[in-house]
Amino acid sequence: MGISRAKDKKRKLTGGKRKKWRSKRQARIGRPPANTKLGPKLIRPVRTHGGNTKYRALRLDSGNWSWGSEAISRKTRILDVVYNASNNELVRTKTLVKGAIVVIDATPFKQWYKQFYGENIGDKKIKKGEKETEKKEKETEEKKEELTPKQQRQKWKNKTERKKKMKKYIQKKVKRREGHVISKQLVDQFKKGKLFASISSRPGQCGRCDGYILEGAELDFYVHKLKTRKKK
Amino acid sequence: MTEQNQRAFQKQKGVFVSDKRRVLGRWVKGKSRLVKKIGLDFKTPKEAIEGTYIDKKCPFTGNVSIRGRILRGVVISTKMERTIIIRRDYLHYLKKYNRFEKRHRNLPAHCSPCFKHVKPGDIVTIGQTRPLSKTVHFNVIKWEPQQGVDAVKQFRQF
Numbered sequence: 001m002g003i004s005r006a007k008d009k010k011r012k013l014t015g016g017k018r019k020k021w022r023s024k025r026q027a028r029i030g031r032p033p034a035n036t037k038l039g040p041k042l043i044r045p046v047r048t049h050g051g052n053t054k055y056r057a058l059r060l061d062s063g064n065w066s067w068g069s070e071a072i073s074r075k076t077r078i079l080d081v082v083y084n085a086s087n088n089e090l091v092r093t094k095t096l097v098k099g100a101i102v103v104i105d106a107t108p109f110k111q112w113y114k115q116f117y118g119e120n121i122g123d124k125k126i127k128k129g130e131k132e133t134e135k136k137e138k139e140t141e142e143k144k145e146e147l148t149p150k151q152q153r154q155k156w157k158n159k160t161e162r163k164k165k166m167k168k169y170i171q172k173k174v175k176r177r178e179g180h181v182i183s184k185q186l187v188d189q190f191k192k193g194k195l196f197a198s199i200s201s202r203p204g205q206c207g208r209c210d211g212y213i214l215e216g217a218e219l220d221f222y223v224h225k226l227k228t229r230k231k232k
Numbered sequence: 233m234t235e236q237n238q239r240a241f242q243k244q245k246g247v248f249v250s251d252k253r254r255v256l257g258r259w260v261k262g263k264s265r266l267v268k269k270i271g272l273d274f275k276t277p278k279e280a281i282e283g284t285y286i287d288k289k290c291p292f293t294g295n296v297s298i299r300g301r302i303l304r305g306v307v308i309s310t311k312m313e314r315t316i317i318i319r320r321d322y323l324h325y326l327k328k329y330n331r332f333e334k335r336h337r338n339l340p341a342h343c344s345p346c347f348k349h350v351k352p353g354d355i356v357t358i359g360q361t362r363p364l365s366k367t368v369h370f371n372v373i374k375w376e377p378q379q380g381v382d383a384v385k386q387f388r389q390f
Contacts, residue, residue, distance in 0.1 A: 013340070013367045069250050085240030099240065216250030221241045 003030035034204030036060055036096040038078060043207045055207025060096055063209035065104055065197050070116075074108035078209060079194060083222055083229075096209050098202045101222050106195045109213075113190075118173035121182060121190040185219055196222060235286050242286035245295055270298045270359070274373050280346035287314065289364050290344035291371045298373060300360030304390035305339060307354045315368055316343045318356060321387050334387055341370040350375060353384045 006028040008018055027049055039059035046054045066073040083101035084090040090097060113121050147155060189195050196219060199211040214222060235242055243249055244266045267281050270291045280292035288294040305318035318339045323332040341358045342365075343350055350356070350372075357374035364371070 010366065068248060085238070218241045218243065218249055221236060225239075 003032070004028055005030045034058060035093075036203040036209070038081065038094045038096065045207075054205055056205075057096075057203040057207040057209065060203055060209045063104075063199075063201070063211065065195075065210065066212045067109055068212055069215055070113075072109075072112060074112060076108050077105040079103045079105060082196070083226060096199060096203050098199050100199050101214070102197055102199060102211070103194045104197045104213075106190050106193045109195070110190060110193075116173070117177050117180065118170065119177065122187045183215065183219075185223070186213075186215065198222075235284050244286060244293060245288065265293065267293055270373060272298070272302065272359075274298075274357075274359075277346045279348065280344065283346055285345040287344050289314070289342045289361075289371065290346065291359065291361070291373055292344065292346060294344075296361045296364065296371060298359035298361060298371060302357060302359050302373075303339070303370070304355060304357050306384060306386075306388060307350055307352050307356055308338065308384060309352060310343070310350055312340075314343055314345065315340055315365075316350060316356070316372065317341075318358060318370075319384070321389050323389065339370060340368045341372055342368050343372045347372055347375045349377070351377075353378050353380065355388075355390075 004024045006025065008020060008022065011017055031046065034056045036057045037059050038061060040061060042057070042059040044056045044058060046056050048054050060078065062075060062077045064073050064075050078096070080103040081091055081094045081096065081100055082103055084095075084097065085099060086097075090100065096102070110121060113119075186195075196214040197211050198214055198218070199209055201208050201210040203209045246266050247264050265281070265284075267276060269276055276292045280290065283293075285293075289296055291298050303318075303320060305320040307316050308319045309317040318341055319336055320339060321334065321336045324335045325332055339358070341356070342361075343356075355376040355378055356372050357376075358370040359373045360369060361371045363369050
């Protein structure tokens, strides 16, 4: 038995030593840290007290990341570990721990944004909604096939229905775009294809590296920290 | 902002800093801050509501609940960051001699930044919380400033 979590080896508040009065117990064991690194997924299940399982992630390369202000989550690759408030060593060794700041791939979020708002992040906004509908109509018209008259009628019927739905859908997207703002810092990150995110799960416990994209004041804070480090 | 003086970003758990509604200025109720009542008719200090400090161990703005014992004592030392030492005096009865003897115990307690200017000699009410550190299991919930330097050395039983 190695690491123990019992407090009997600790000194008292007064500074006095505590005498050992019992041996180590299985129920109070600690285990060596996972030190989850960046790499192809490697997770070991551990049998814990009560028959429960902990998933010790030894290597991870992706996770589920939330974009808070848009209220969505996507699975993305982790590209790099960039900052750790507790220990610079963990940054150097690229260790994934809760609270570490990492760089993640922005593609799934970019795709979602395009699908949800109908425009790419960082594009200049299309002012007239009508232009958008015209574009879509052209796209749908391009596909033409040889069909029987009945099939053609059916298709034409479906097409008008689809056009109606399309129009409604586009209008919906336009409405979503109204007054919607993305901060400039995020836009810059999206253009580079990399986002700063903070890990909020415990990879050594649950075997996952999930977290949230940094935004607002928090993002400013860490960007500033990284800049000052670079200067040194 | 002087509360961001650590290596990690200080924020309250449960407050979303980058809320779109705040960013767009739709919610203009001032800064969002999680403040709670600790119960037992203890008043939440104004500084806790209006202040900008972040303290996860604060009973009013942090993630601790006050339950169990409520004690009172005199502050002896405020040299630590956000924790103080309190002295509690009591009398111990000796049956053989039908008399009492003075005894005391020192208690470390977490002191939230909402209680500014706590100095040795002040009387403080502390409430029991879950262990906040190796020795700290109490949290300051009420502060009564006292005048007079010798207040520390008086025997006061609460």
